[in-house]
Amino acid sequence: MRLRTVPLVALAAFLVVFQVFAQVDPGPRGGPPGAGAPLPSVAANNPVTILTFFNDAKDRFEETNSVFGTIPGEPDGGLGPRFNSRSCVACHSQPATGGTSPATNPQVADATAHGATNTVPPFITINGPVREARFKFFVDGAGNPIPSAPDGGVHALYTIAGRVDASTCTASVIQQPNFANMIAKNNIIFRIPTPVFGSGLIENVDDSTLLAYRATNPGATLGIAGTFNRGGDGTIARFGWKASVKSLEQFSGGAYNIEMGVSNELAPNERPSPNEDRAAGLPAPCRLNATPEDHTNFNTTAVGTPSDAVMFALFMRLLKPPDPDPATPGGSTSIARGGQLFADIGCMHCHKASFKTAPSSITPDLGNKTFTLWSDLQIHRMGTGLADDIQEGAAGGDQFRTAPLWGLGQRLFFLHDGRTSNLYTAITQHASPGSEANQVIQLFLAMPVQNQQDVLNFLRSL
Amino acid sequence: MALVLLLWLTVVPQGQILVKGTAPAASDATTPVPEEGRVAGGRYRNAYFGLTYPIPAGWTEQPAGPPPSDSGTYVLANFGIPRAFVVVTAHDLFFKLNPVADAKELLAEMRSGLESRYTIESEPAAVTIGARTFHRLAYASPVAGLRWRVLATDARCHVLVFTFAGADSAALDAAEQAMTGVSLQMTAPVCVAGYAEPQNVVAKEDPLFTTRRFNTIPVRVIVDAKGRVKHAHVLSAFPEQTQAILAALRNWTFKPYRAGGRAVEVETGIVFGMPPGR
Numbered sequence: 007m008r009l010r011t012v013p014l015v016a017l018a019a020f021l022v023v024f025q026v027f028a029q030v031d032p033g034p035r036g037g038p039p040g041a042g043a044p045l046p047s048v049a050a051n052n053p054v055t056i057l058t059f060f061n062d063a064k065d066r067f068e069e070t071n072s073v074f075g076t077i078p079g080e081p082d083g084g085l086g087p088r089f090n091s092r093s094c095v096a097c098h099s100q101p102a103t104g105g106t107s108p109a110t111n112p113q114v115a116d117a118t119a120h121g122a123t124n125t126v127p128p129f130i131t132i133n134g135p136v137r138e139a140r141f142k143f144f145v146d147g148a149g150n151p152i153p154s155a156p157d158g159g160v161h162a163l164y165t166i167a168g169r170v171d172a173s174t175c176t177a178s179v180i181q182q183p184n185f186a187n188m189i190a191k192n193n194i195i196f197r198i199p200t201p202v203f204g205s206g207l208i209e210n211v212d213d214s215t216l217l218a219y220r221a222t223n224p225g226a227t228l229g230i231a232g233t234f235n236r237g238g239d240g241t242i243a244r245f246g247w248k249a250s251v252k253s254l255e256q257f258s259g260g261a262y263n264i265e266m267g268v269s270n271e272l273a274p275n276e277r278p279s280p281n282e283d284r285a286a287g288l289p290a291p292c293r294l295n296a297t298p299e300d301h302t303n304f305n306t307t308a309v310g311t312p313s314d315a316v317m318f319a320l321f322m323r324l325l326k327p328p329d330p331d332p333a334t335p336g337g338s339t340s341i342a343r344g345g346q347l348f349a350d351i352g353c354m355h356c357h358k359a360s361f362k363t364a365p366s367s368i369t370p371d372l373g374n375k376t377f378t379l380w381s382d383l384q385i386h387r388m389g390t391g392l393a394d395d396i397q398e399g400a401a402g403g404d405q406f407r408t409a410p411l412w413g414l415g416q417r418l419f420f421l422h423d424g425r426t427s428n429l430y431t432a433i434t435q436h437a438s439p440g441s442e443a444n445q446v447i448q449l450f451l452a453m454p455v456q457n458q459q460d461v462l463n464f465l466r467s468l
Numbered sequence: 469m470a471l472v473l474l475l476w477l478t479v480v481p482q483g484q485i486l487v488k489g490t491a492p493a494a495s496d497a498t499t500p501v502p503e504e505g506r507v508a509g510g511r512y513r514n515a516y517f518g519l520t521y522p523i524p525a526g527w528t529e530q531p532a533g534p535p536p537s538d539s540g541t542y543v544l545a546n547f548g549i550p551r552a553f554v555v556v557t558a559h560d561l562f563f564k565l566n567p568v569a570d571a572k573e574l575l576a577e578m579r580s581g582l583e584s585r586y587t588i589e590s591e592p593a594a595v596t597i598g599a600r601t602f603h604r605l606a607y608a609s610p611v612a613g614l615r616w617r618v619l620a621t622d623a624r625c626h627v628l629v630f631t632f633a634g635a636d637s638a639a640l641d642a643a644e645q646a647m648t649g650v651s652l653q654m655t656a657p658v659c660v661a662g663y664a665e666p667q668n669v670v671a672k673e674d675p676l677f678t679t680r681r682f683n684t685i686p687v688r689v690i691v692d693a694k695g696r697v698k699h700a701h702v703l704s705a706f707p708e709q710t711q712a713i714l715a716a717l718r719n720w721t722f723k724p725y726r727a728g729g730r731a732v733e734v735e736t737g738i739v740f741g742m743p744p745g746r
Binding site: 142143150151156158190192193217220221222223224226227228229232233236240343346347350351387389393395396397400401402403438439440441442444445448449452453454457 | 534
C-alpha cells in the first residue's frame with residue numbers, strides 16, 4: 007500500500023509543479039459582455055435620431071430570414087437558395103450581438119430548420135465554431151482539384167430544399183456541395199466570423215495614418231514587412247480576414263448575399279455556388295424572388311427607408327469597441343506586465359495598439375478618436391501553417407490581415423478557421439516556414455513560463 | 469512516378485503555399501539573387517552578397533522566412549537553439565520605405581525607435597569584424613529577460629543585418645563571437661540609386677498590365693557596359709506583372725555608366741505599379 011502511495015504523491019507533486027510552472031490559457035473571460043452597446047455619443051442620441059437608427063439596425067441584425075418572409079417570426083425574405091445561416095446574429099453573437107462565433111453552433115439547427123433536408127458537414131459541430139467553407143481549386147468532372155484553376159469562393163453549407171417555403175427549389179434541383187470529397191482531396195478551408203465591434207472606428211482611419219505607420223517599418227530586422235490590400239478605388243481595404251473589403255456597406259452587402267443568400271443593392275444578383283457559376287448558373291426553379299431581395303424601402307419613411315444591408319453597416323459602424331478588464335484574469339500586475347512583454351518581444355509591430363480616426367460626419371465618437379484595436383490593418387505572410395491558398399485582391403494564399411485583438415478575452419475560437427480554442431496554441435501557430443512572425447514567436451518561447459503566462463493574461467483581459 | 473502524378477492530380481498537397489500572391493522572379497536562373505542562399509557544411513552561403521556565415525556550433529536551421537517584401541526586406545537565414553536565435557536580414561536601400569543611406573543610418577533609425585523601457589547595453593558604434601566594418605547596437609528588455617545584439621554592414625546597396633536575440637546570454641555571446649568567421653567577398657557591379665531616372669534612360673517601354681493591382685513592384689536591374697538590361701530581379705509581383713515587366717525591360721536601354729574612365733556594369737532599382745509608401 008505504501009509503495010503505491012509514494013508514486014501517487016510524487017505524481018500529485020509533479021502535477022502541482024507542472025500546473026504552477028506551465029503557462030495556461032485562462033480561457034474566455036467571464037462576467038458581463040464588454041461589448042455590444044453603441045458608442046457613447048450614439049447612446050446620447052447625438053445627432054438627434056441616431057439612437058433610433060441604431061436600435062432599428064440592431065433589430066434587423068437580429069432578425070431571422072426565411073425564403074419569402076412568410077414564416078411567423080421570420081419576416082425578412084430572401085433566404086437562400088444557398089446559405090450558411092439565417093441571421094446576422096446567429097454567427098455574430100459572442101459575447102453580445104455583433105461579436106463572433108457562439109458556444110452553441112446555430113448551423114446545426116439551420117440544417118433542418120423548417121423541414122430542410124441538409125446533412126450537417128463533419129466540420130460543423132454543436133460545440134465548434136460557426137464556419138463558412140471555401141474550396142481552394144475548382145474540380146474537374148471527376149471531382150478532382152485542378153491546381154491551375156484557383157477557386158477561393160464560398161461554397162454555402164446548405165440549401166433551402168425541403169423547407170416548407172422552398173417552393174420549386176427541391177433537392178432534385180439543388181444539392182449541397184460534396185464536402186466529404188473536398189475534405190478527402192484537401193481542397194477545402196474554413197473561415198469563422200470576425201467580430202464587428204468598433205468597426206466604425208476602423209473604417210474612419212485615414213489611409214495616410216496607416217501609411218505613416220507602415221513607413222516606420224517596425225520589426226524589419228526581424229523579417230516583418232507587411233503591406234496593404236486595396237479596394238477597387240485603390241485605397242486601403244481593411245475588413246475581413248484578408249482585408250479585402252473596403253467598407254462596412256460592402257462587408258454587409260457581401261455577407262448578406264454570401265452567408266444568407268439575400269441579394270441586395272450591393273450584391274444585387276442571386277448567388278450561385280462557384281461551380282454553378284462556371285456551368286449553367288443557378289437553377290431556374292430556385293430563383294424564387296425578384297431581385298434584389300433587400301432594397302431601399304420607398305413606401306415608408308425615416309428609419310424604415312434604408313435597406314437591411316445599409317442598416318447592418320450602420321449597426322456595425324455605431325457599435326462601441328469592447329472594454330478590456332484591467333484586473334481579470336490574473337490580476338492587474340500580471341496584465342500590465344503582460345502588456346509590456348507583448349510590446350517588448352515585438353507582437354506590437356503588427357498588433358499595433360492604436361490609431362486615431364479622421365473627423366467624422368456621423369457622430370462625435372467616431373471622429374478624432376484614438377482607439378485601441380491591436381492591429382496595423384496590414385496583411386502579413388503567415389507561413390505554410392496558416393496558409394489557406396485563397397487569394398483575395400492583393401492578398402495571396404499565405405497573407406492575412408493582422409487580426410484586431412480587442413475583445414479577444416471573450417472570444418471562444420481563434421485563427422481564421424477556428425482551429426483552436428486555446429490561446430497559447432493560437433500564438434505558437436503564428437510560426438511556420440514562410441511566416442513573418444517566426445522570430446517574435448521564438449522570443450515568446452524563449453521567455454520564462456511566468457512571462458508567457460503574463461502575456462496570456464494580458465490578451466485575455468482585452 | 470505515375471503514382472506520384474496520380475496523387476498530385478487527386479489530392480492538394482498540404483504544407484505548401486500553392487496560391488502565392490506576389491512572389492519574386494528573375495530574368496534568368498543563373499545570376500544570383502539575394503533570396504537564394506544555401507546551407508551546407510555548417511555554413512550559410514549567399515552568392516549574391518558573396519556572404520559566407522559560419523553557423524554557431526550547435527545551432528540549427530530554423531523555419532524559413534517569408535519571400536522578399538515590396539519594400540525590399542529579405543529574411544536570408546535563421547538559426548537557433550531553444551532560447552536564442554540569429555536572423556539574417558537584408559534591406560534593399562533602393563526600396564526602403566523610410567530611406568536611409570547605409571548601415572550606420574539604419575542602426576541609428578532603429579535605436580531612435582527603441583522605447584525607453586528597453587535598456588541600451590551598447591549604443592550604435594562601428595566595430596571591425598574580419599576586416600570589415602559593422603555597426604553594432606545592443607539592448608535588452610529587463611522585464612522579458614531578453615537581449616538583442618544587432619550587427620549591420622553594407623553590401624551592394626543593401627544593409628545586411630545579423631540580429632542575435634534570446635534569453636541565453638552565454639549562447640548569444642558565443643554566437644556573436646563566431647561572427648569573426650564571416651566573409652563578404654563579391655565581384656559585383658557598382659550599385660547606383662536612381663540610375664533609371666529619365667536622364668540616363670535612352671529608350672524604354674512601359675509594361676502592359678492587364679489587371680490593375682495597386683501593389684508596389686520593386687525591380688533590381690543590372691545594366692551592362694553597353695547600356696542593355698543584362699539581368700532583372702523582380703522582388704515582389706504577381707506572375708502576370710512579372711511577365712509584363714520582364715518583357716518591357718528587354719526594350720530598355722540606358723546610357724552606359726562610366727567609372728574610372730570606362731563604361732562598366734551598373735545595378736540600380738526601378739519601381740513599377742504603386743509608388744513606395746502609397
